[in-house]
Amino acid sequence: MSAAPALAPMPRVHLVGNPNAGKTTLFNALAGTRARTGNYPGVTVERRAATWKLGERSQHAEIELVDLPGTYSLSARSPEEQIAVDALLRDRPSVVVVVLDATSLQRSLYLALQVRETGLPTVVALNMMDEARASGIAIDEAAIGAALGATVVPIVASRGEGIDALARAVSDAIDAEVAPAPRITHDAATEADLRAVEEVAIRTLDVKGDAARAWASWALLSVGADDELRDVPAALRAIAEERQTKAEQEGRDLDLALVSARYAFLDRLASTSVRQARPARTLTDRIDAILVHPVLGFVAFALVMYVVFETLFSWSDPAIGLIEDGVGWAQDLARSGMAEGPFRDLLVDGILAGVGNVIVFVPQIGLLFLLISFLEDSGYLARVAFVIDRVMKSVGLHGKAFVPLLSGFACAVPAVMATRTIASHKDRLVTKLALPLMSCSARLPVYVLVTGTVFAGETRIAGIFSVGAVVLLSMYSLSVVATLAAAAVLRRTAVRGPRPTLVLELPPYRMPLVRNLLGTTWERVRAFLVDAGTIILALTIVLWALLTFPKSDEVAVAHEAQRIEARAELSGEALDARLAAIDASEAGEQLEHSAAGRLGKAIEPAIEPLGMDWRMGVGVIGAFAAREVFVSTLGIVFGIGDDADEESTSLREQLRDARRRDGSKLMTPLSGVALMVFFVLACQCMSTLAVVKRESGSWKWPILMFVYMTVLAYVVTLGVFQIGRALGWGTG
Amino acid sequence: MVLNKTMSLTGSTRLGDLPVGSRAVVAEVQCDRAVRRRLLELGVLPGTSVEVMRRAPLGDPIELSLRGYRLSIRGDEAHGIVVRDVVAEDTRVASPVGATSPE
Numbered sequence: 001m002s003a004a005p006a007l008a009p010m011p012r013v014h015l016v017g018n019p020n021a022g023k024t025t026l027f028n029a030l031a032g033t034r035a036r037t038g039n040y041p042g043v044t045v046e047r048r049a050a051t052w053k054l055g056e057r058s059q060h061a062e063i064e065l066v067d068l069p070g071t072y073s074l075s076a077r078s079p080e081e082q083i084a085v086d087a088l089l090r091d092r093p094s095v096v097v098v099v100l101d102a103t104s105l106q107r108s109l110y111l112a113l114q115v116r117e118t119g120l121p122t123v124v125a126l127n128m129m130d131e132a133r134a135s136g137i138a139i140d141e142a143a144i145g146a147a148l149g150a151t152v153v154p155i156v157a158s159r160g161e162g163i164d165a166l167a168r169a170v171s172d173a174i175d176a177e178v179a180p181a182p183r184i185t186h187d188a189a190t191e192a193d194l195r196a197v198e199e200v201a202i203r204t205l206d207v208k209g210d211a212a213r214a215w216a217s218w219a220l221l222s223v224g225a226d227d228e229l230r231d232v233p234a235a236l237r238a239i240a241e242e243r244q245t246k247a248e249q250e251g252r253d254l255d256l257a258l259v260s261a262r263y264a265f266l267d268r269l270a271s272t273s274v275r276q277a278r279p280a281r282t283l284t285d286r287i288d289a290i291l292v293h294p295v296l297g298f299v300a301f302a303l304v305m306y307v308v309f310e311t312l313f314s315w316s317d318p319a320i321g322l323i324e325d326g327v328g329w330a331q332d333l334a335r336s337g338m339a340e341g342p343f344r345d346l347l348v349d350g351i352l353a354g355v356g357n358v359i360v361f362v363p364q365i366g367l368l369f370l371l372i373s374f375l376e377d378s379g380y381l382a383r384v385a386f387v388i389d390r391v392m393k394s395v396g397l398h399g400k401a402f403v404p405l406l407s408g409f410a411c412a413v414p415a416v417m418a419t420r421t422i423a424s425h426k427d428r429l430v431t432k433l434a435l436p437l438m439s440c441s442a443r444l445p446v447y448v449l450v451t452g453t454v455f456a457g458e459t460r461i462a463g464i465f466s467v468g469a470v471v472l473l474s475m476y477s478l479s480v481v482a483t484l485a486a487a488a489v490l491r492r493t494a495v496r497g498p499r500p501t502l503v504l505e506l507p508p509y510r511m512p513l514v515r516n517l518l519g520t521t522w523e524r525v526r527a528f529l530v531d532a533g534t535i536i537l538a539l540t541i542v543l544w545a546l547l548t549f550p551k552s553d554e555v556a557v558a559h560e561a562q563r564i565e566a567r568a569e570l571s572g573e574a575l576d577a578r579l580a581a582i583d584a585s586e587a588g589e590q591l592e593h594s595a596a597g598r599l600g601k602a603i604e605p606a607i608e609p610l611g612m613d614w615r616m617g618v619g620v621i622g623a624f625a626a627r628e629v630f631v632s633t634l635g636i637v638f639g640i641g642d643d644a645d646e647e648s649t650s651l652r653e654q655l656r657d658a659r660r661r662d663g664s665k666l667m668t669p670l671s672g673v674a675l676m677v678f679f680v681l682a683c684q685c686m687s688t689l690a691v692v693k694r695e696s697g698s699w700k701w702p703i704l705m706f707v708y709m710t711v712l713a714y715v716v717t718l719g720v721f722q723i724g725r726a727l728g729w730g731t732g
Numbered sequence: 733m734v735l736n737k738t739m740s741l742t743g744s745t746r747l748g749d750l751p752v753g754s755r756a757v758v759a760e761v762q763c764d765r766a767v768r769r770r771l772l773e774l775g776v777l778p779g780t781s782v783e784v785m786r787r788a789p790l791g792d793p794i795e796l797s798l799r800g801y802r803l804s805i806r807g808d809e810a811h812g813i814v815v816r817d818v819v820a821e822d823t824r825v826a827s828p829v830g831a832t833s834p835e
Binding site for chain 2: 072073075077103104105106107110221224226255256259260263278288292293294295298299382385386387388389390391393399498499501502503504505506507
């Protein structure tokens with residue numbers, strides 16, 4: 001007897017609630033900092049769980065608390081929406097805590113009623129009671145509890161009010177006998193449909209009583225020709241579809257009958273137990289009078305988006321600089337402290353560079369998520385979608401896709417992560433797959449190098465604009481057009497689905513909790529470091545190996561001979577300069593000899609029609625680490641060292657003088673434009689691929705993205721170069 | 733009369749046609765099944781009284797007030813919602829309590 005309690009399974013409590021009802025706040029208040037995050041199998045929804053220590057308040061000292069995704073209903077069309085219903089009907093937790101926003105009970109009680117229909121012991125946490133009282137809402141908690149068969153506990157999660165009472169209610173509910181589900185009256189025909197499906201549920205799912213009834217009403221509302229539900233027994237699906245068809249033939253509206261029966265029950269309940277003295281939300285309405293005003297609304301929108309953009313584009317720069325300096329310092333330290341050789345190179349140019357490639361994203365991800373969480377928790381993110389949805393809709397996107405797309409101008413990695421705020425998984429996927437076409441800041445050094453090389457003259461268009469500026473603007477315009485077009489095409493091909501819609505709650509404005517903002521931000525940063533970070537690190541090492549091995553002994557010996565000669569003939573600064581030139585030349589020749597160099601030569605026939613030669617090919621391969629690496633890789637190929645940047649005059653001169661095998665100039669205005677077009681469209685970024693893998697949960701989508709972007713880049717660049725050459729434009 | 737031009741060919745008034753500030757009672761929800769089910773479950777049901785709060789700056793989507801909360805939907809969906817008992821803004825009195833009007 002004494003050892004037995006330790007073996008008894010820990011009671012499990014599932015937390016469900018509407019979006020914006022304060023579910024995360026409550027979870028954080030209950031779990032403290034002990035939350036563990038993981039993923040639900042097969043979907044990209046995060047699963048958060050924690051051990052809730054009830055302590056002395058209960059004989060159940062510890063409870064497993066699971067935070068389910070926010071939802072308005074248990075009905076489902078997609079695997080993601082199915083998580084909540086599976087967590088209740090299949091997992092059968094000890095108790096369900098339903099978090100409701102006390103200021104909108106006339107709608108939110110719907111979810112509580114659905115949860116009670118499963119027959120599970122339920123505690124209703126009426127959150128935001130302070131707001132409800134302030135807006136004159138009087139709630140008869142006992143009457144609601146009696147009607148639903150649940151304990152109702154008023155709480156203010158943001159201030160920790162009512163948490164003790166909630167703990168007691170949950171503890172009691174674990175031990176108490178569960179109340180039967182409320183009886184909802186249906187018309188005779190609907191009742192017959194429910195009974196028929198219920199019988200099949202009992203047989204196929206090994207359930208009985210309230211659970212069987214809950215499965216039946218769930219199946220009738222959820223199953224449909226185009227649903228993507230998983231693990232629904234074939235017999236259950238068949239009977240649900242049969243009864244749906246039957247109802248349709250008889251001219252009955254089954255969806256409406258099932259939903260309105262619940263609302264009829266709830267409207268009766270609310271009419272006696274929820275009283276509102278005066279219309280609420282006056283503060284939110286006053287704020288919205290400005291923030292979604294036809295004119296002022298755009299000013300506010302532009303200001304907020306400017307802050308988002310600046311945060312990513314420049315305000316995160318100091319932190320990024322610090323990280324880059326730190327990594328550089330560690331690389332120097334390793335270089336000076338270790339003997340020369342492949343292990344030192346692996347550590348310095350593979351591992352340390354890889355770690356740098358990962359953590360360099362942390363400032364942007366962290367700052368962006370602080371901002372996005374603030375916008376979301378305050379209620380403004382929903383207004384962003386409201387204001388800009390008309391524009392997004394025209395390309396088949398959701399209003400909430402705007403912030404991720406804008407972030408794409410800075411960097412696709414945080415931008416892809418920012419798509420989490422989009423509720424529908426198809427909308428989210430399309431946004432993720434299209435936004436890497438936005439011209440990110442890593443492309444800028446490539447544009448600067450190329451325009452500086454081929455458009456350096458003083459020619460001006462209409463006497464005002466320099467050619468370089470016009471070309472640069474064209475590249476940004478091309479990237480926007482390509483992104484929107486790709487979204488529209490993907491919506492009709494790879495990510496087909498029902499016509500995208502916007503059905504969006506506009507929650508009241510609320511002051512976000514710092515604890516929630518920090519918690520969400522840390523979760524995102526951690527997920528990136530752990531999941532995407534390992535992929536980026538591994539790819540950096542692979543890329544380093546490709547660019548380093550095999551080494552040519554001949555080249556090494558020849559350059560060593562040059563060094564000996566130089567040391568014999570020169571001294572002082574002249575010697576240093578000569579040695580640096582020998583090093584650079586050796587690096588260039590070794591790169592040519594490496595796997596990447598050979599690959600560059602192997603693909604030369606394929607990229608020649610795009611106006612590139614093998615040296616460009618090597619640059620493109622190196623740029624897979626990050627697009628700006630194109631510049632330093634070219635620096636090595638052209639034998640001027642690995643520290644060349646886009647402003648480097650010697651690199652520009654080398655490029656201007658470079659010749660193809662046939663003796664024609666490598667860099668003409670036309671081949672320069674072609675190269676930039678290629679960089680706008682090509683998926684030249686392993687970090688983006690890694691983060692899309694992390695956020696979509698499978699390799700399928702990053703592979704699709706890589707293929708479609710590469711094909712697009714190839715075809716368009718080919719067109720630009722070949723048509724331009726045929727017209728004789730910019731070839732001189 | 734402003735509301736005349738909002739009558740569709742079948743004579744039914746659509747939520748999407750109502751000017752900002754008007755109230756009405758939902759009579760029928762005619763959208764694709766998936767959207768329709770979501771709207772129904774969010775409480776946009778026949779008998780529910782709805783107020784058009786505002787249009788987005790670009791004219792679409794619209795903001796509705798119903799059942800004590802605010803919902804934003806696109807014009808496409810709003811045109812699928814047939815309404816009755818339309819009350820224009822100027823004739824409106826203080827908003828009554830309760831989510832539904834008597835059938």
